[in-house]
Amino acid sequence: MPGVLIVDDSAYARFVLKDRFRRLGWETRAVGDGSAAIEAIAQDAPDLVTLDVIMPGMDGIETVKAIRAIWQGPIIMVSSQTHGGADKTWPALEAGASDFVGKPAPDAPLDEVMDQILAKYEACRVPYPPVAHPSLRERTLNGVQAILIGASTGGPAALARVLTHIEAPIRVPIIIVQHMPSTFTPSLAQRLGKILGHPVYESPLGPEKLPWHSGLVVLARGGYHLRMDSSGVWSEPGARVHGVMPAIDVSGADGVHTFGAGLCMAILTGMGEDGAQSAVSCRQVGGTVLVQDPQTAVVWGMPQAVLNRGAATMMGTLDDIGRWINEVMHNDHGIFRSGMA
Incomplete structure (x- = not known):
């Protein structure tokens, strides 16, 4: 008992x-x-x-x-x-x-x-054994045009750890989808903005949109799906996907359609399989998919689901992921083309 x-x-x-x-x-x-x-x-x-x-x-x-x-x-x-x-x-x-x-x-x-x-x-309480992981250094990268980070259980602390490694200037848009009730996302956006040293916006309700630009960092509004297209990003109501809203797979599917091979997805700690389907699509079009390792994740369900489907480009700690995003953002792999949107 x-x-x-x-x-x-x-x-x-x-x-x-x-x-x-x-x-x-x-x-x-x-x-x-x-x-x-x-x-x-x-x-x-x-x-x-x-x-x-x-x-x-x-x-x-x-x-x-x-x-x-x-x-x-x-x-x-x-x-x-x-x-x-x-x-x-x-x-x-x-x-x-x-x-x-x-x-x-x-x-x-x-x-x-x-x-x-x-x-x-x-x-x-689910134990996860050590697993072999793919290395990002083993493949040539396409230019990264946008970064989509998805998280659930244990996500706020994980997001904070990743963002501590990202330095100004923010050269590509960063979209964050965290499973969370609507009453908590405004304060989380403020908290992440303080950690990043750069404004983090809560996604607006459609038809209002945040237009794409290189310094855009946006957190999905709780209780709504974050949507995106070539003109910008917004939130709207809809049916729950994987039992959650916002759902990473909804935003991820839009991200693949909008950015193609230029999308980088990072799937962090969380239970369930949200994000796995869109991660597969991201890899199929030539994008990049990062997953958090089991030793540092509070719950390894979502990263494991991506890995099990063969969609992970790299697996690493939160520090690995944060440093990699920062490195890509500040070299020729990560330059936002303002004309693409």
Whole structure:
């Protein structure tokens, strides 16, 4: 029987989560602050920790750091779907939390939140063996015209790590698709912009478009699919693909059609197979596909799906991928042709 430690300063939140976990056969323990969480983990290591972001005393960020000093299991942040809650979620993920879910809300009932927690828990506990990987240096590159980065579980911290290696000037457009609710993408765009030292825009709702230019960096608006064509990039509603929206495969298919062999896709940590289909298409037209390695990914499902389909050009750590993107962007392989769009 798995065990969960619920950490939340709200007695009501502790009660409802304990009740749902118990109904599913979990052993439960709930505490109201970070200090009590550290003591509980030291006494009886659980299989899963759910952790509130905003708490008095030790907040979620400090608690994650303290937990990671003694325990390496899955930590799922349960974040308030407010600006303040979102702002504190990103540094908590960068401090070592596995992933996050939004707290129950009118458009995200408790049952749905529980399903997300359990799915992320199952994904985080899947072991991945070392695998052989293709080397990017073994092939000649076409000119890179645009970079599409896709991520899911563990993605915000992974994106931050990749972007730390990218230096000004931004010479090709960068499009980022992260599986995420709409309430969290504005603050994530701001966070990534600070890390990059360059504005990161949330994709606008159509019919408004962001036109292509060499310095464009855009994050897919949560809850909508990011679309692109020769004139620019925007978001629009649609059916979920692979159970998610935004979906990497929707944006990737548009990217292949728009940029052809000039598209570089980077598929980072995440569960499921989103991105694999468009990665195959990208390779078929002569584009480049990078995937994160299993040793550094929180969940290796999406990169593994690309690798299993034979679509990966290179597999590497987040630092490898970030350095490679920066190198390509600043040599003759990566020059955005303003006349192509």
